[in-house]
Amino acid sequence: MCLAVPGKVVEIFEENGLKMGHVDYAGAISRACLEYVPEIKIGDYTVVHAGFALSILDEEEAAKSFETWRELQAAAAREGVDLFGRPLGDFEDRD
Amino acid sequence: MLKHLDEYRDPALARQLLAEIAAVTTRPWVIMEICGGHTHAIIRHGLDLLLPPQLELVHGPGCPVCVTPVALIDKALALARRPEVIFTSFGDMLRVPGSCESLAQIRAQGGDVRPVYSPLEAVNLAARNPVRQVVFFAVGFETTAPGNAMAVQQAARLGLDNFSLLVSHVLVPPAVGALLASPGNRIQAFLAPGHVCTVEGLQDYEAMAARHRVPMVPAGFEPVDILAAILLLVRQLEAGRARVENEYRRSVRPQGNPAARQAVAQVFQVCDRTWRGLGEIPASGLRLRPEFAAFDAECKFALGEIRAEESPLCISGAILRGERKPPGCPAFGKECTPAHPLGATMVSSEGACAAYMLAKR
Numbered sequence: 313m314c315l316a317v318p319g320k321v322v323e324i325f326e327e328n329g330l331k332m333g334h335v336d337y338a339g340a341i342s343r344a345c346l347e348y349v350p351e352i353k354i355g356d357y358t359v360v361h362a363g364f365a366l367s368i369l370d371e372e373e374a375a376k377s378f379e380t381w382r383e384l385q386a387a388a389a390r391e392g393v394d395l396f397g398r399p400l401g402d403f404e405d406r407d
Numbered sequence: 408m409l410k411h412l413d414e415y416r417d418p419a420l421a422r423q424l425l426a427e428i429a430a431v432t433t434r435p436w437v438i439m440e441i442c443g444g445h446t447h448a449i450i451r452h453g454l455d456l457l458l459p460p461q462l463e464l465v466h467g468p469g470c471p472v473c474v475t476p477v478a479l480i481d482k483a484l485a486l487a488r489r490p491e492v493i494f495t496s497f498g499d500m501l502r503v504p505g506s507c508e509s510l511a512q513i514r515a516q517g518g519d520v521r522p523v524y525s526p527l528e529a530v531n532l533a534a535r536n537p538v539r540q541v542v543f544f545a546v547g548f549e550t551t552a553p554g555n556a557m558a559v560q561q562a563a564r565l566g567l568d569n570f571s572l573l574v575s576h577v578l579v580p581p582a583v584g585a586l587l588a589s590p591g592n593r594i595q596a597f598l599a600p601g602h603v604c605t606v607e608g609l610q611d612y613e614a615m616a617a618r619h620r621v622p623m624v625p626a627g628f629e630p631v632d633i634l635a636a637i638l639l640l641v642r643q644l645e646a647g648r649a650r651v652e653n654e655y656r657r658s659v660r661p662q663g664n665p666a667a668r669q670a671v672a673q674v675f676q677v678c679d680r681t682w683r684g685l686g687e688i689p690a691s692g693l694r695l696r697p698e699f700a701a702f703d704a705e706c707k708f709a710l711g712e713i714r715a716e717e718s719p720l721c722i723s724g725a726i727l728r729g730e731r732k733p734p735g736c737p738a739f740g741k742e743c744t745p746a747h748p749l750g751a752t753m754v755s756s757e758g759a760c761a762a763y764m765l766a767k768r
């Protein structure tokens with residue numbers, strides 16, 4: 313019950329007095345209660361647990377994380393070696 | 408490309424993070440991932456096998472299916488056998504063995520046991536079946552409590568007198584405190600549960616990091632998230648620091664989700680709770696507030712004393728405390744398999760034993 317993937321809100325409606333929505337997970341649509349994310353809009357990404365949306369994913373924060381990680385990647389790639397000085401390809405063998 | 412998903416599975420980025428982790432690790436460290444969702448992702452992607460050998464990941468007690476005590480499963484079974492009851496539950500609880508049976512077995516014998524995806528489905532079922540009693544098995548951590556609180560509030564608003572919860576809610580911070588306080592503790596840092604922190608915020612984790620001098624990093628559930636969080640933890644360990652660093656900023660805000668926390672506080676109160684494998688931990692659970700007693704299945708139905716029995720072969724207690732790994736259990740893959748689980752850690756895909764079996768370790 314704790315495995316949650318982010319989905320995109322594609323519809324918002326009311327049911328028995330509660331704010332509800334349809335959330336799209338790469339084509340699979342399911343219902344979620346949106347009462348705990350009152351400011352959510354269509355097109356927002358959300359994390360849903362046991363039928364309840366618990367957060368709206370922050371696009372700006374997500375972009376910032378990637379910037380940090382990409383910098384790390386770029387720094388190593390420029391040198392063409394990993395951080396032990398081995399050619400980058402070596403790690404493929406370990407997967 | 409799936410937004411907020413595929414980019415966190417980028418193999419090139421994962422390799423860079425692994426290289427950086429290897430570069431900063433100079434000594435052995437033991438890191439616990441608390442959440443079953445993290446255990447599942449780590450084993451499924453084999454991340455533990457790619458880390459430098461000095462880093463040991465131990466699997467924590469964060470699978471709600473795994474820590475629900477047998478006595479409570481037996482109570483669920485007793486309710487599910489009653490002819491007037493429609494017993495509803497998240498699907499992953501159905502196959503958990505009680506002392507002698509599971510909910511799935513009761514259903515096979517004609518009991519009205521129905522898996523639901525949301526507790527609101529159980530409320531709707533109660534509204535449509537006024538002559539039946541609908542009981543929902545309210546298990547889980549801080550992530551499922553808000554939904555269960557809303558279900559009770561909604562049943563009250565609709566004036567339903569045939570809806571109740573069998574509550575076995577557990578809280579993460581007291582369990583972490585108990586693990587750290589145990590004399591044999593080896594855990595030096597925590598991958599903190601990203602979705603629990605999404606609800607509860609970071610306050611409790613900051614207090615634990617300071618009090619026990621352990622680094623804590625709330626993380627998302629994709630490989631890049633987990634590796635980035637491990638990198639942050641190792642950097643802290645190597646530098647002798649112990650703070651909360653938030654890897655999962657796109658979902659976890661410092662204050663958590665205020666609306667969800669408020670609903671939980673209105674409906675539930677903190678209580679002592681017994682954890683399967685860990686025993687009783689003070690102030691580690693939630694129960695319904697007295698004003699919601701009408702929605703409490705334990706008050707509504709006389710369930711009597713129930714004596715619970717665990718399989719003598721199962722070592723899931725030691726696994727949940729991070730002392731043993733699943734392959735160390737003599738029954739692993741022999742008497743105990745996902746099709747015939749002896750213990751709860753083999754039932755849910757978030758359980759450590761099932762995660763190892765599914766990854767064919």
Ligand code: SF4
Nearest residue numbers: 721722736743750760
């Ligand atoms: S393999 Fe089965 S019997 Fe052994 S610890 Fe895991 S759940 Fe218990």
